[in-house]
Each structure stands twice: as C-alpha cells, then as structure tokens.
Amino acid sequence: MGNRQSTILVVDDNPTNLKLAVSVLGFEGHCVLTATDAQQAQAVVHNSPPDLILMDVGLPDMDGLALTQIMKTAEETRHIIIVAVTAFAMKGDEEKAIAAGCDGYIVKPIDTRKLPGQVAEWLLRKSGGTA
Amino acid sequence: MKWKLNYASLGLGGLLAVLLLLCAVSLWSIQLVNVSWRWEKHTYEVIGQCDKLLSAVIDTQTAARGYAIFGDQLRLKRFNTARPQIDEYVHSIRFSTSDNLSQQRRLDQLAPLLEGFVAEMTRMIATRVYGGEGNRLMDAVRQIIAEMRSEEQRLLIDRDRIATAAWQREREAVFVGSALGVGIVAIAFALGVRDRRQRRQAEVANRSKSEFLANMSHELRTPLNGIIGFAEFLVDGKPGSVNPKQKEYLGDILNSGRHLLQLINDVLDLAKLEAGKMKLNSERFSLGPAIEEVCSVAKPIEGEKTIHLAVDIAPELGEITLDRRKFKQVLYNLLSNAVKFSVDGGKVEIFVTTHDEHRFKLLVKDSGIGIKPEDIQRLFKEFEQLDSGASGQHRGTGLGLVLTRKLVELQGGTIGVESEVGRGSRFSIVLPLVMAEGSA
Numbered sequence: 001m002g003n004r005q006s007t008i009l010v011v012d013d014n015p016t017n018l019k020l021a022v023s024v025l026g027f028e029g030h031c032v033l034t035a036t037d038a039q040q041a042q043a044v045v046h047n048s049p050p051d052l053i054l055m056d057v058g059l060p061d062m063d064g065l066a067l068t069q070i071m072k073t074a075e076e077t078r079h080i081i082i083v084a085v086t087a088f089a090m091k092g093d094e095e096k097a098i099a100a101g102c103d104g105y106i107v108k109p110i111d112t113r114k115l116p117g118q119v120a121e122w123l124l125r126k127s128g129g130t131a
Numbered sequence: 132m133k134w135k136l137n138y139a140s141l142g143l144g145g146l147l148a149v150l151l152l153l154c155a156v157s158l159w160s161i162q163l164v165n166v167s168w169r170w171e172k173h174t175y176e177v178i179g180q181c182d183k184l185l186s187a188v189i190d191t192q193t194a195a196r197g198y199a200i201f202g203d204q205l206r207l208k209r210f211n212t213a214r215p216q217i218d219e220y221v222h223s224i225r226f227s228t229s230d231n232l233s234q235q236r237r238l239d240q241l242a243p244l245l246e247g248f249v250a251e252m253t254r255m256i257a258t259r260v261y262g263g264e265g266n267r268l269m270d271a272v273r274q275i276i277a278e279m280r281s282e283e284q285r286l287l288i289d290r291d292r293i294a295t296a297a298w299q300r301e302r303e304a305v306f307v308g309s310a311l312g313v314g315i316v317a318i319a320f321a322l323g324v325r326d327r328r329q330r331r332q333a334e335v336a337n338r339s340k341s342e343f344l345a346n347m348s349h350e351l352r353t354p355l356n357g358i359i360g361f362a363e364f365l366v367d368g369k370p371g372s373v374n375p376k377q378k379e380y381l382g383d384i385l386n387s388g389r390h391l392l393q394l395i396n397d398v399l400d401l402a403k404l405e406a407g408k409m410k411l412n413s414e415r416f417s418l419g420p421a422i423e424e425v426c427s428v429a430k431p432i433e434g435e436k437t438i439h440l441a442v443d444i445a446p447e448l449g450e451i452t453l454d455r456r457k458f459k460q461v462l463y464n465l466l467s468n469a470v471k472f473s474v475d476g477g478k479v480e481i482f483v484t485t486h487d488e489h490r491f492k493l494l495v496k497d498s499g500i501g502i503k504p505e506d507i508q509r510l511f512k513e514f515e516q517l518d519s520g521a522s523g524q525h526r527g528t529g530l531g532l533v534l535t536r537k538l539v540e541l542q543g544g545t546i547g548v549e550s551e552v553g554r555g556s557r558f559s560i561v562l563p564l565v566m567a568e569g570s571a
Contacts (some may be wrong), residue, residue, distance in 0.1 A: 014353055016354070016357035016361075023369075024369075027369050058349065087350075087356075108352045109356035109358075109359045110360055113367065
C-alpha cells in the first residue's frame with residue numbers, strides 16, 4: 001500500500017491482544033515493539049523511541065493514561081504519538097484520554113480492517129504537522 | 132418520581148392529630164369541671180340558706196319562748212327581727228332550687244308548717260302561754276330542712292363526682308396523648324432512619340451493579356478483541372489465503388463474536404438506562420450524513436446477501452438537534468434488523484418526513500419476513516426474541532428493540548410498527564426536531 005515503515009509500540013497486558021496488534025500492524029509493514037506493563041513500556045521508549053504507541057489504559061502496574069501523562073510531559077518523549085486503547089465504551093472516556101494528552105482514542109475490540117488506516121492517518125497528521 | 136411515603140411528615144401528621152384530640156378532650160373536661168364548680172357553689176349556697184333558715188326558726192322560737200317566760204323587750208325585739216327572716220330565706224331557697232322538683236315539693240310541705248309555726252309563736256308572744264304545739268311544728272320543720280340539706284349534700288357529692296371524673300379523664304388524656312405523641316415521633320424517627328438506611332443500601336447496591344457491569348463489560352471485551360480481531364484478520368486472508376470452507380467457518384466465528392459483543396453492549400446500555408445513568412448530549416447535526424454513516428455500517432457483510440438500500444429525506448428537513456450518537460444507534464438497530472430479516476435481493480427503504488411543526492418521522496421499511504400480529508405486542512419487551520421460524524439464522528440479543536424504544540423515549544419520541552407476515556415490516560419513529568432541554 002506504500003505505507004512508510006514506522007516503529008510502533010503496543011502496550012497491552014493481554015498476550016493475545018498484543019499478538020493481534022503485532023500481526024495486524026506487522027502485516028502493514030510496521031516495526032512493532034511490545035510491552036506488557038508500564039515499566040517495560042518506559043524501558044522500550046528509552047532504548048528505541050517509537051513513532052506511535054498504542055496504549056492500553058488498564059495496565060497491571062499503572063494506569064495507561066497516567067503513563068501517557070508522564071510521557072507527554074517529558075521533553076524527550078513528548079513527540080511520540082500516543083493512542084489510548086480502552087475496553088470501556090463509556091461516555092467521558094474519550095475526554096479523559098484527550099485530557100491525559102493522548103492524540104487519539106480507539107475502543108476494543110479493535111477493528112483490524114480500520115486500524116491500519118487509522119494508524120497511517122495519525123502518523124501522517126503528525127509528520128505533516130512537523131515537516 | 133411517584134409519591135413516596137415520608138415518615139417525617141407522617142409522624143408530624145400523627146402528632147398533630149393526637150394534639151388536636153388532646154385539645155378537644157381537654158376543652159370538654161374543663162367545660163365539665165367548670166359547670167360542676169358552678170353547681171357546687173350553688174349547692175353550698177342552698178345549704179347555707181337552709182342553715183340560715185333553721186337558725187332563724189330557732190331564733191324565733193327561742194325569742195318567743197323567752198318572752199313568754201320573762202316578758203322582756205329585748206326578746207320581743209329579737210322575735211321581731213328573726214320572724215321576717217324566715218319568709219326571706221324560704222323565698223331565696225325557693226328561688227335557688229327552682230330547677231329542683233323534689234326541693235320545691237319539700238318547700239311546699241314546709242310552707243304551711245312554717246305558717247303554723249309562726250302563728251303559734253305569734254300567739255305565744257301575745258298570750259305569753261307556752262304550748263307543746265310549737266315544739267311539734269318545730270320538729271317537723273327541722274325534719275324537712277334536714278331533708279333539704281341532705282338532698283343538697285347528695286347533689287354536691289354527685290357534682291363533685293362528675294368534676295373528679297372529668298379531672299381524671301383529663302389527666303389520662305394528657306398522659307395517654309403525650310405518650311402517644313412521643314411514641315409516634317419515636318416510631319416515625321425510627322422508620323425514617325430505617326428508610327434512609329435502606330435507600331442508602333439500595334444506592335450502594337445500584338452503584339455496585341453499575342460498577343460490576345462496567346467491569347464485566349471490560350473483562351468480556353478483552354477476550355472478544357482476540358476472537359473478533361483474529362477472525363477478521365484471517366477472513367481477510369492477510370496471513371495467507373484460506374479455502375472457501377475455512378473462510379466460511381471463520382466468518383461464522385466472526386459473526387458469533389460480533390453477536391456476543393452486541394449482546395454485551397446492549398446489556399450495558401440497558402443497565403445504564405435503567406440506572407438513569409444514560410446521559411444525552413444534544414447537538415445540532417445534519418440528518419443526511421448521519422443516516423449515510425449508519426447505512427454504510429448496517430449493510431450486510433459482503434458476499435452474504437444483496438440488499439438494496441434507498442434513503443429518501445424530505446428536502447425541508449436539514450438539521451436537527453438531538454443526541455447524534457443515540458440517534459444513530461436507534462437507526463442502526465432498526466436498519467440492521469431490516470437488513471437481517473430481509474431475503475437476498477430484498478429492498479430496505481428509509482423515509483424521513485415532517486410529522487408536524489416540531490417533529491419529524493423516520494420510517495424504515497423492509498420487504499422481509501414480517502412479524503405475526505400476536506408477536507407485535509411483545510416486540511419492545513425485554514428478552515423477547517420472536518420465533519421467526521428461522522431463529523437460528525436471525526439470532527439477536529432480544530434487547531435491541533427494547534433499547535431502541537427506550538432511547539427514542541429518552542429523547543422525547545415515540546416508536547411504532549406495522550407488519551405483515553411475508554410482506555415486510557414498517558418501523559416508524561417520531562422524534563422532536565429539537566430535543567427538549569433537560570430530557571437528559
């Protein structure tokens with residue numbers, strides 16, 4: 001499809017869901033990194049900063065939104081696009097995610113047909129904005 | 132909210148009733164005591180008059196007898212003072228006891244006796260001869276006055292008894308009334324406390340229910356993410372091609388997963404609605420694009436069957452002010468039902484027209500299997516999946532139309548249906564063009 005290859009970090013404590021995201025995004029040609037908790041995520045971000053993070057909001061050691069807030073306030077990680085992934089389809093979740101600094105918001109179960117397009121759009125929007 | 136039993140006002144009402152009753156009883160008792168007192172005073176007066184009459188009679192006799200013996204002027208003077216007093220006292224007693232028949236009768240007996248007595252005494256003064264007749268009359272007079280006196284004493288006791296009884300009753304009424312009042316207040320207070328505690332418990336239970344459902348929804352969606360996601364990924368042939376049979380079965384997994392997801396969403400929405408937690412976000416939006424968006428999602432899965440979808444919106448209807456998401460959800464439910472129950476090659480039409488000045492009407496018409504008349508009643512009720520004769524094929528949550536009805540009503544609208552078996556169904560909703568403030 002002519003997608004530019006990007007590095008994407010998927011943070012999710014459920015291994016199946018992690019595998020699904022890796023499969024779907026890997027199929028699109030992206031380099032997909034994974035983390036199952038906030039600590040791992042921070043280590044990955046430190047070692048090989050991704051272009052985009054798919055952040056599950058319910059992590060075992062820390063709220064995904066709190067982690068987003070930390071990354072969005074730190075100088076070296078501020079540029080990373082962070083998309084919140086939540087299983088709650090509750091009103092107000094989107095507002096909470098945006099308030100925490102997320103650039104986008106998707107609801108589980110993820111739509112494997114739409115996700116690649118959405119990711120491409122977020123990446124494009126960001127690069128278009130900075131270029 | 133319906134009228135609710137309020138223990139505080141109930142207690143206050145009870146207390147007021149008791150106080151009023153107490154007041155009435157008190158007034159009555161006081162009235163009785165008052166009357167008795169007046170009568171007692173009267174009786175004492177009559178007794179006093181009787182005593183005075185007797186002493187006047189005695190004085191008269193003593194003076195007459197003394198004069199008969201000694202013939203002195205002092206005794207004659209005393210006689211002349213005492214004698215007219217007899218008439219005077221008889222007169223006042225007659226007046227005081229005018230309402231008492233037996234006393235009047237005694238007075239009638241007394242009058243000739245006294246007359247005779249006074250005549251005898253007068254004779255004694257004139258002749259200065261002491262006779263036994265005077266004593267006999269005197270005894271008779273004494274006897275009758277004593278009778279009158281005791282009659283008055285008896286009356287006194289009666290009247291005193293009435294007053295005492297009234298006092299007694301008053302005391303009891305005050306005691307019982309106060310106890311009752313205190314009791315009512317205490318009971319009302321206790322019931323109020325219990326009521327408040329129950330309400331708090333219900334609130335806590337309801338909150339835990341909502342929390343439970345939210346958590347449940349989260350927990351159920353997590354594995355569904357894998358089921359639906361991987362099925363979709365495989366059906367699309369992304370990791371490698373699948374043969375037609377495999378593709379069909381993967382499609383079945385995908386549909387089952389989506390069905391389960393819909394079920395979870397419906398249950399969660401219904402719970403939110405029932406808990407009164409469904410909030411409405413009114414916004415102004417164009418009908419056309421919103422309906423187009425729903426149509427693109429509600430279309431049948433590619434390759435499954437072909438349904439012709441047509442949308443017709445009256446040109447005067449542009450923008451409306453409703454909860455856009457809820458509106459789309461309602462339309463999605465109606466449209467996906469229409470698609471689901473339509474046969475391959477069928478037609479589903481959407482007509483949007485002006486209903487009246489403030490409302491518009493949306494009609495979803497299909498050429499599907501239709502609904503039996505006896506089933507229409509049950510259509511909007513919870514957990515009523517109709518036996519379509521092909522239920523295996525048309526499984527739903529049984530909640531979709533209930534949810535749809537509630538969402539429509541929440542926005543101040545109504546929903547209706549007409550259907551004919553084998554010909555299709557027509558679901559129509561009437562919604563306000565502008566949602567009333569505060570319907571959320």
